[in-house]
Amino acid sequence: MVRQATWLCAILIVTQSGALLADSGMPNLEFNGFGTLGVVHSDERDADFVADPFASEGAGYSNDWSAEVDSRLGLQATLRMTPQLSSVVQVVSEKRHDGSFAPDIEWANVQYDVTPDLSLRVGRMVQSSFMASEHRKVNYATPWVRPPQEVYRLIPVANFDGVDVRYRYHRGSATNELQMNFGGGSADYQTGSIDASDSWGVSHRTHWGSTTLFASYGELKVSADELTQFFDIYRLFGLPGEELASRYEVDGKRARLLSLGASYDPGSWFVMGEWAHFSSSSLLGKSEGAYMTFGYRIADWTPYVGVARAKITSSTSEPGLNAALYPSPYAEGAQLLNGVLNETLSSRMQQDSITVGARWDFRPGMALTAQYDHIDMRSGSSGGLINQQSEFTPGERINLFSLALDFVF
Numbered sequence: 001m002v003r004q005a006t007w008l009c010a011i012l013i014v015t016q017s018g019a020l021l022a023d024s025g026m027p028n029l030e031f032n033g034f035g036t037l038g039v040v041h042s043d044e045r046d047a048d049f050v051a052d053p054f055a056s057e058g059a060g061y062s063n064d065w066s067a068e069v070d071s072r073l074g075l076q077a078t079l080r081m082t083p084q085l086s087s088v089v090q091v092v093s094e095k096r097h098d099g100s101f102a103p104d105i106e107w108a109n110v111q112y113d114v115t116p117d118l119s120l121r122v123g124r125m126v127q128s129s130f131m132a133s134e135h136r137k138v139n140y141a142t143p144w145v146r147p148p149q150e151v152y153r154l155i156p157v158a159n160f161d162g163v164d165v166r167y168r169y170h171r172g173s174a175t176n177e178l179q180m181n182f183g184g185g186s187a188d189y190q191t192g193s194i195d196a197s198d199s200w201g202v203s204h205r206t207h208w209g210s211t212t213l214f215a216s217y218g219e220l221k222v223s224a225d226e227l228t229q230f231f232d233i234y235r236l237f238g239l240p241g242e243e244l245a246s247r248y249e250v251d252g253k254r255a256r257l258l259s260l261g262a263s264y265d266p267g268s269w270f271v272m273g274e275w276a277h278f279s280s281s282s283l284l285g286k287s288e289g290a291y292m293t294f295g296y297r298i299a300d301w302t303p304y305v306g307v308a309r310a311k312i313t314s315s316t317s318e319p320g321l322n323a324a325l326y327p328s329p330y331a332e333g334a335q336l337l338n339g340v341l342n343e344t345l346s347s348r349m350q351q352d353s354i355t356v357g358a359r360w361d362f363r364p365g366m367a368l369t370a371q372y373d374h375i376d377m378r379s380g381s382s383g384g385l386i387n388q389q390s391e392f393t394p395g396e397r398i399n400l401f402s403l404a405l406d407f408v409f
Contacts, residue, residue, distance in 0.1 A: 028080045036139045038070030038404035046392035047385035049400060051146045053153060054189040056099045059400070061387050068095040070146055070404055072137060074106065084113045087123075092137060097189045106137065106159065121164040128179050128203040129155050131214045131261040131274055140406035143270070143304055143359065145371040148291035149384060150310035153349060154278045155257055157196040157220070160185040174208040184220075196220040201257075214261035214274075223251045227283065234337060237330070240321055248283040248318075248341065255280035269296045277313075283341075285314035287348055293355070300362060306355040311378070316346040350381035366407045373400040 042049045042060035050058035059066035072094035080086040090107035109123025162183015184197040201218030231245035263272035273292035295304030320338030323331040357371035377383035380395040
C-alpha cells in the first residue's frame, strides 16, 4: 500500500537529502535526482495552456499534444563537510521562456546547523510561500500532475538569493517548524524580466499525528522594465497621466502574500487544501486562490478529486485618460494606453476548476498519473493561457488531459 511516508520520503530525499547523510566518513557527497515525462492535451485551439506562466508555448494552439508543459529533469548534489556544515546544489532543466531546456539553478546554498533544531542557510533557495513550495517541481512528491495553479501562480518569483533561518520545536506530541527568510530574486520572460527585491517571509508548519497545519506571510518589492516604460508614457499626458501612473505603477510598492493550508493523512486516504491572498496597491491588484483535494489509496492506486478557484478581488477596469481632452494623435495614444491598461487589469487569473485523476505507484520511486481538468474561466478571464490568437474568446471553458511519469532516484 502506498503510505503517507512515500511522499514524505520523496520530499526528504530531494529537498533535504543532506539531513539523511551519515555522520561517518566526512566529507560525504551524495547525488539525487527527479524528473517528469509528461504529455498534455487541451481542447482550446486558439491559446496555449502552460504550467509555467513564463513558458514560450504549451498545449492547445502550439501543440495538440505537448510534452513540454510538465516534463523536467532535476539533479541535486549534497556535500556534507562536517556534522554541522553542508551544502546543496540543485539544477533543473525544463521548458524556458526562450523555448530552450537550458538548465537553471533552483537551489545553491550552504547550511550550518547551530543545534539539531536550529539551522542557518545562505545562498539560493525557494520561498516557503505555500505547503508544497520547496518541492513543487518534484511531482513524485505531490498527488497531482502539477500543483493547483489557482494558488501556486499567485507569486511569479519563487527563488530568492539571501538568508534563511529554521527553528524546530516540540509542544506535546506536535512537531513545529518556524522558518524566516530575507533576500531577492528574479524571473525572466520572453520580453524582459520581473525582479523581486527586499523580500522577506515567515512561515510555520505543525505536524500533529496525521494532521499538518501551515501558515505563511511574506512581502516583496516587484519591478519590471516594461511596466516602468509603460507608465512613463502615461506621464507624458500631464497631471491626469501622472495620477494614473502613480496609482498603478509597480516599482517601489510592496506586494503581500498570506497563505493558510492544512492536510489530514491517516494513511489509507488524505484530504488537503490551501487558501492564499495576494495584494498590492498597484497594477498587480488583489487576488485570491484556493483548492481542496481528496484522495483514497487502494493498494498501488490513488484516485483523487479536487476543486479550485481563483478570483480577482480588486477592480478589473479603469476609465483612464479622457481622450477628448487631447488633440490627435495624442487622443488615439490615450485610447491605446487605456486599452492596454484595462486588458492587463482583467487578464489576471479568474477561474473555477474540477480535477479528477489517478496515480499508480507501479514500482519504488516511479509513479504514473493520469489527470483530467475542467476549467471554467469566469468573468471574461483568459485563465492564464498564453499565445492567444485573434479568434480566442476569454471567459470560456477548456478541458485538459494530462499523463505523467514521475520518478526519483
